Amino acid sequence: MRKLLLDGLLRRPLTEAAPVAADAATAELATALERAARRRLGRSLSIRQVDAGSCNACELEIHALNNAFYDVERFGIRFVASPRHADVLLVTGPVTKNMAEALRRTYDATPAPKWVVAAGACALDGGMFAGSYAVAGGVSAVIPVDLHIPGCPPSPTALLQGLLALLEAVDG
Amino acid sequence: MPALVDLILEGLAVPGHRPWPRAVVGREVWNFAAGQLAAGRWSLLDLWGEPGRVHMALLDEPAAGIAVISLDCADGTFPSVGRQHAPAQRLERTIHDLYGLQPEGAPDTRPWLDHDRWGVRHPLGAAGTAAPPLPAYDFLPAEGEGLHQIPVGPVHAGIIEPGHFRFTANGEAVVRLEARLGWVHKGIDGLLAGAEIGRAAMLAGRTSGDSTVAYGIAFARAVEAATGAEAPPRARHLRALMAELERLANHFGDIGAICNDASFAIMHAHCGVLRERVLRAADAAFGHRLMRDRAIPGGVATELERGGADAILALVAEARRSFPALVELYEETASLQDRTVTTGFTSPALVRQFAAGGYVGRASGRGFDARRTLGYAPYDSLTFDVPVREAGDVDARVWIRIQEVEQSLALVEQIIEGLPDGPLLVDLPAADGEGMALVEGFRGDVLAWVRLAGGRVERARLRDPSWFQWPLLEAAIEGNIVADFPLCNKSFNCSYSGHDL
Numbered sequence: 001m002r003k004l005l006l007d008g009l010l011r012r013p014l015t016e017a018a019p020v021a022a023d024a025a026t027a028e029l030a031t032a033l034e035r036a037a038r039r040r041l042g043r044s045l046s047i048r049q050v051d052a053g054s055c056n057a058c059e060l061e062i063h064a065l066n067n068a069f070y071d072v073e074r075f076g077i078r079f080v081a082s083p084r085h086a087d088v089l090l091v092t093g094p095v096t097k098n099m100a101e102a103l104r105r106t107y108d109a110t111p112a113p114k115w116v117v118a119a120g121a122c123a124l125d126g127g128m129f130a131g132s133y134a135v136a137g138g139v140s141a142v143i144p145v146d147l148h149i150p151g152c153p154p155s156p157t158a159l160l161q162g163l164l165a166l167l168e169a170v171d172g
Numbered sequence: 173m174p175a176l177v178d179l180i181l182e183g184l185a186v187p188g189h190r191p192w193p194r195a196v197v198g199r200e201v202w203n204f205a206a207g208q209l210a211a212g213r214w215s216l217l218d219l220w221g222e223p224g225r226v227h228m229a230l231l232d233e234p235a236a237g238i239a240v241i242s243l244d245c246a247d248g249t250f251p252s253v254g255r256q257h258a259p260a261q262r263l264e265r266t267i268h269d270l271y272g273l274q275p276e277g278a279p280d281t282r283p284w285l286d287h288d289r290w291g292v293r294h295p296l297g298a299a300g301t302a303a304p305p306l307p308a309y310d311f312l313p314a315e316g317e318g319l320h321q322i323p324v325g326p327v328h329a330g331i332i333e334p335g336h337f338r339f340t341a342n343g344e345a346v347v348r349l350e351a352r353l354g355w356v357h358k359g360i361d362g363l364l365a366g367a368e369i370g371r372a373a374m375l376a377g378r379t380s381g382d383s384t385v386a387y388g389i390a391f392a393r394a395v396e397a398a399t400g401a402e403a404p405p406r407a408r409h410l411r412a413l414m415a416e417l418e419r420l421a422n423h424f425g426d427i428g429a430i431c432n433d434a435s436f437a438i439m440h441a442h443c444g445v446l447r448e449r450v451l452r453a454a455d456a457a458f459g460h461r462l463m464r465d466r467a468i469p470g471g472v473a474t475e476l477e478r479g480g481a482d483a484i485l486a487l488v489a490e491a492r493r494s495f496p497a498l499v500e501l502y503e504e505t506a507s508l509q510d511r512t513v514t515t516g517f518t519s520p521a522l523v524r525q526f527a528a529g530g531y532v533g534r535a536s537g538r539g540f541d542a543r544r545t546l547g548y549a550p551y552d553s554l555t556f557d558v559p560v561r562e563a564g565d566v567d568a569r570v571w572i573r574i575q576e577v578e579q580s581l582a583l584v585e586q587i588i589e590g591l592p593d594g595p596l597l598v599d600l601p602a603a604d605g606e607g608m609a610l611v612e613g614f615r616g617d618v619l620a621w622v623r624l625a626g627g628r629v630e631r632a633r634l635r636d637p638s639w640f641q642w643p644l645l646e647a648a649i650e651g652n653i654v655a656d657f658p659l660c661n662k663s664f665n666c667s668y669s670g671h672d673l
Contacts, residue, residue, distance in 0.1 A: 014445060053669075056333050060381060069448050155461060
């Protein structure tokens, strides 16, 4: 283990430069954020991820945000275990009817000010699963959505661009 | 011992079901098959429904034989298989929820995927209104002095899929765990029925995102079997290349995540880097990090990108360079071994009974691997070992993954070296028929079954390996401490979405 740790200290970090925040997302968010909310948050966002029916591909890429290449915590963005600690709900999947109430209750348990980011093609409008007897629709069919990050699944870079746009809007 | 072929002869063989036979049988033969399953002579591959009919897929493991028997349920009932063979119970509850067919004599009649939220009962059968409401879900009782319950989920404290776990604990020790699943049920069976083949293939690839390649291949091969087509050799090699990359990515991720659940973060960090390198190589070679929608009926959708093979070979070299140090770290860290060795023991008898595949089966002595046992192309021409262990604990499930990483690295090299030239795709004949395929994903064998009619999917069925692994997790955790649940759960890494459909 000592050798691995030493190597880690001596090697250049794998972490890559931050991508540019997504323009479209910044514009989408400008209206969503009030000045007071921005002051309260500082440059920090706590995210609670909720899988409302995804196929788990989005979860894999959200996980990747924590790896050494993307290192999302350097931006003050971190994933928290409870909606009570969260500023942002990051929701994936078409919302299944079986998960709709759990999603709504998670939203209600999140203190204001709060934002909802819907990640992935299914989260927009149900994607390929739209119209099924078991699917309520996209995330906005159940709770209000502030930002949508497209992709099937969105790459970690796309997720990071969206979240940075949110952070800039919160910070601005 | 009766052979599967005799079973088929007992019934009315259905023409055009490939590559394995299917026969419509009577109740007697159906019950006989259930008895053979209970006696451990055959393994249950799947049990599924369609309106007015149920199907059972059976595996004769030593002979590598597979057969499907079907039973018409004229009166809306069928003899319960779960009454004799427990692994069938959740499948029967699902058949009842979706199609309204009643398993006669079933020991557990509670709903499974139906949480009373769809606004409709038996949506794929003779759909009816959802009134009156279902009674509250009764968890199995655990009684005794000092027992307490811990409900967890469906929304978990992490980036995970939703499921509900009901623990009954005596102090720190788990006395009983019961899982309640179905939260991410999207109605995939229903969406597949009547879908165009292309759309159905995309749906199959979205059944469980971590196995999108395995599902893509399984569905494609089932369609090819149904139409009598065969994917060109180059496509079969590229499919296997993608399948091994998917296995590598998931195994790296799992090895790290299991150690992370024992609070050993350095393994997680390093394995996360390896996983990311696999996904980047996949992106460079196939234009998508998870290689989604690349394996399609008839072949593969994309040619290997320029420089793709080099990116993959560079990945193999990098993994060979850095992975051994991580394996050594895992092996020589006493505090980590203390958490994984003997934890979450899964008995070989249960694994055999449930015919659990993947690392869950192979860590408990069941050597089934569809790549080897069925030897589908191109694996019949490749050299690899199927590691099997007997210990059945978290440690054994980590070791199976470690050994499979080594095998997959070698397979990737062989595949690239022997990559044949030629077309990527054949046109599918416009033929009706039924096809089935079993493909080894990283988690275990993925089953796909289709019936094509008029160029569309009339019916399709996708069975995730998790169906036969989830119940074993409940047995594995018994007697362990609650704090070891994440560790046990991650060592199984069952799919919620693949199971819930």
